[in-house]
Amino acid sequence: xxxxxxxxxxxxxxxxxxxxFAQGANNAxxxxxxxxxxxxPAGAKTGAVYMTIDNKSGTADRLTGVSSDVADTLQIHEMxxxxxVMQMREISGGLPIPAGGxxxxxxxxxxxxxxxxxxxxxxxxKFPLTLTFAKAGTISVTVPVQAMGANNMGATPDTGSMGxxxxxxxxxxxxxxxxxEMK
Amino acid sequence: xxxxxxxxxxxxxxxxxxAVALCIVYAMSFRGGVHGVAPVASIGGPFTLVDDTxxxxxxxxxxxxxxxxxxxxxxxxxxxxxxxxxxxxxxQKLGPDADKLNYVFVTVDPERDTVQTMHAYLSSFDKHIRGxxxxxxxxxxxxxxxxxxxxxxxxxDGGYTMDHSAxxxxxxxxxxxxxxxxxxxxxxSAIAKLKNLAALTPTS
Numbered sequence: 001x002x003x004x005x006x007x008x009x010x011x012x013x014x015x016x017x018x019x020x021f022a023q024g025a026n027n028a029x030x031x032x033x034x035x036x037x038x039x040x041p042a043g044a045k046t047g048a049v050y051m052t053i054d055n056k057s058g059t060a061d062r063l064t065g066v067s068s069d070v071a072d073t074l075q076i077h078e079m080x081x082x083x084x085v086m087q088m089r090e091i092s093g094g095l096p097i098p099a100g101g102x103x104x105x106x107x108x109x110x111x112x113x114x115x116x117x118x119x120x121x122x123x124x125x126k127f128p129l130t131l132t133f134a135k136a137g138t139i140s141v142t143v144p145v146q147a148m149g150a151n152n153m154g155a156t157p158d159t160g161s162m163g164x165x166x167x168x169x170x171x172x173x174x175x176x177x178x179x180x181e182m183k
Numbered sequence: 184x185x186x187x188x189x190x191x192x193x194x195x196x197x198x199x200x201x202a203v204a205l206c207i208v209y210a211m212s213f214r215g216g217v218h219g220v221a222p223v224a225s226i227g228g229p230f231t232l233v234d235d236t237x238x239x240x241x242x243x244x245x246x247x248x249x250x251x252x253x254x255x256x257x258x259x260x261x262x263x264x265x266x267x268x269x270x271x272x273x274x275q276k277l278g279p280d281a282d283k284l285n286y287v288f289v290t291v292d293p294e295r296d297t298v299q300t301m302h303a304y305l306s307s308f309d310k311h312i313r314g315x316x317x318x319x320x321x322x323x324x325x326x327x328x329x330x331x332x333x334x335x336x337x338x339x340d341g342g343y344t345m346d347h348s349a350x351x352x353x354x355x356x357x358x359x360x361x362x363x364x365x366x367x368x369x370x371x372s373a374i375a376k377l378k379n380l381a382a383l384t385p386t387s
Contacts, residue, residue, distance in 0.1 A: 041257070041264055043303030045295075048260040073340050079261055081366050086262045086349040090338050108367075113260055115342060148307070149268045 029057030030097065030136040035143045037114075038107075038150055039123040047071070047121050048111040049129060049143055054102040057136075062094035063103075065132040068143075072116030079108060088113075094134060107151055121145045226352065226360035228328030232289070232321055235302035235314035242358050249361070249380045250285035252352045254331045256292035256345050257304045262366070264307075269373070270351065271309035276374050280381040286312040291333035291347045293322045353380050 035051035047070075055061055066074040076095050079088045095110065097103050105111050112129070114121075121127075125145040132138050227242075234240045251270065255263035267288060274281045288305065290296035293316050296304075301314030316322070326333055333347040351364040353376060361380060364373045 038264070040260075041267075041304045041307035043300055044257055044260075044264070044307075046258050046260040073342070075338065075340070077344075081262065081349055084348055084350045084365055085332050085346055086259070086366070087336075087346045088259075088261075088344045089336070092339065107261055107265065111261060115258075115340075148264055 029059075030055055030061060030133055030139060032131060032139055032141050035129065035141045036150065037121050037127075037143050037145050039145055039148045040117060040121045041148070042120060044120060045115070045117055047114040047117055048077075048107075049114065050105045050107065050111055051141070051143075052102055052104050053097050053131075055097045055099060058099050059135065060099045061097045061136055062134040063097060063131060064094040064134050066112045066129065067132075068114070068127060068129045070118055070121070070127045071114035072118075073114075075113045075115065076110070077113045078110050081108065097133070123147050226328075226330055227354055227358045228325075230321065230325035230328055232315040232317040232325060233298060235298055235305055235316075237298050240315060245285055245287070245354075246358060247356055247385070248283065248285050249353070249355050249383045250287060251364070251377065251380070252287045252289060252329065252354060253350075254289045254291050254326065254329070254333065254347055255349075256290050256347070257296050257300055258292060259345070259347075262349050266349065266351065266366070267305075267308045267312065269368075269370075270312065273370065273374050273377055274309045274311050276370070277377055277381065280378055281311060283381040283384040284311075284377065287315055288312055289315045289322070289325060291322060291326065291331070292335075292345050293317055293319050353377070355380075355383050356385055 031054045033052045033054060035049060037047055037049045040047045049066075053063065063076060066076060068074060076091045077088050078091055079086065081087070091110075095103060103110065123145055126142050127145070128140060129143045130138055130140045229242050231239065231241050253266060253270065255266065257263070270286060274286065277284075286309070288301070290301060296314075296316050298316060301316050305312055305314045315325075317325075325331075329352060331348045333345055335343050336346055337343045349366040353361045353363060355361050361383070362376060364376055368376075
């Protein structure tokens with residue numbers, strides 16, 4: 001009897017633990033790395049957040065929504081320049097994150113667009129951002145604000161070389177606004 | 184004798200072939216050019232707008248100095264601030280030559296980019312850069328003159344973004360088209376183009 005009750009107790013424990021493990025696995029399946037935003041020009045009503053989203057699970061997922069209290073509306077956008085024409089489109093239905101793959105949100109490509117900024121983003125600031133995935137649920141991250149031309153790629157300033165990184169501005173991410181005299 | 188005739192005929196044939204090839208290359212050079220940019224002669228023209236201090240400006244305001252002109256909008260989160268930041272860095276690299284040029288940021292989103300918005304926005308960039316806005320009809324006119332593509336694209340939330348040409352136009356002192364700085368030009372060549380443009384400034 002005692003063995004049986006022990007077994008039952010163990011079963012209950014496992015039963016309780018299983019969803020917790022599943023939850024943990026789910027959250028661990030998607031990781032958000034190196035989120036950052038760029039400082040915005042004075043009075044600008046929009047900004048952009050970049051990051052790398054890794055999917056370590058065997059199933060595809062989708063980034064379906066983003067929220068933060070720094071702006072009225074957040075949208076997932078794709079930006080591209082075709083024949084020197086800049087095009088920006090909202091991604092409807094969510095951004096696919098392939099199984100075992102990763103998606104990089106970076107300048108000149110995918111970004112989370114902040115629309116209706118409540119105040120300008122200033123280099124050195126941080127703000128919370130919550131990402132919602134179709135399968136993995138929600139993941140909250142803290143987004144540091146870097147210099148206006150930051151690309152988080154460690155590009156050397158003033159080399160003139162874009163280094164094949166899609167180099168949207170050559171300021172080093174740690175360079176700060178002080179690199180250039182802003183008036 | 185016969186051999187010589189053959190050689191002459193072959194030579195004539197070659198000449199003809201070369202002439203045709205040249206014509207094709209010549210024709211293609213007119214059709215091609217820079218992507219997104221119309222043939223040289225047709226870029227630029229009259230306009231009336233208002234600058235970011237509220238003053239009326241026309242093509243005559245810019246005459247006398249070469250200038251760099253970029254079309255964008257302040258709601259643009261990525262390409263426009265990056266381009267204006269690039270331009271700011273290049274202006275600083277020009278040193279004394281910087282003052283030989285005018286630099287203009289023209290909005291393609293006049294409904295949201297008021298004089299005040301443009302002025303505040305440009306305070307984040309090099310002080311040489313001026314902002315131009317106007318009525319939608321005035322913006323349509325300058326965009327047509329400079330062969331700039333722009334289009335309003337509605338978003339799900341009822342707002343909109345703008346597709347637009349992401350090129351800096353470099354114009355001579357007589358409002359004549361010189362060349363362009365395409366999107367993501369490397370610093371060295373962009374600065375070289377601006378220095379060449381500064382050299383066109385009439386010495387008075």
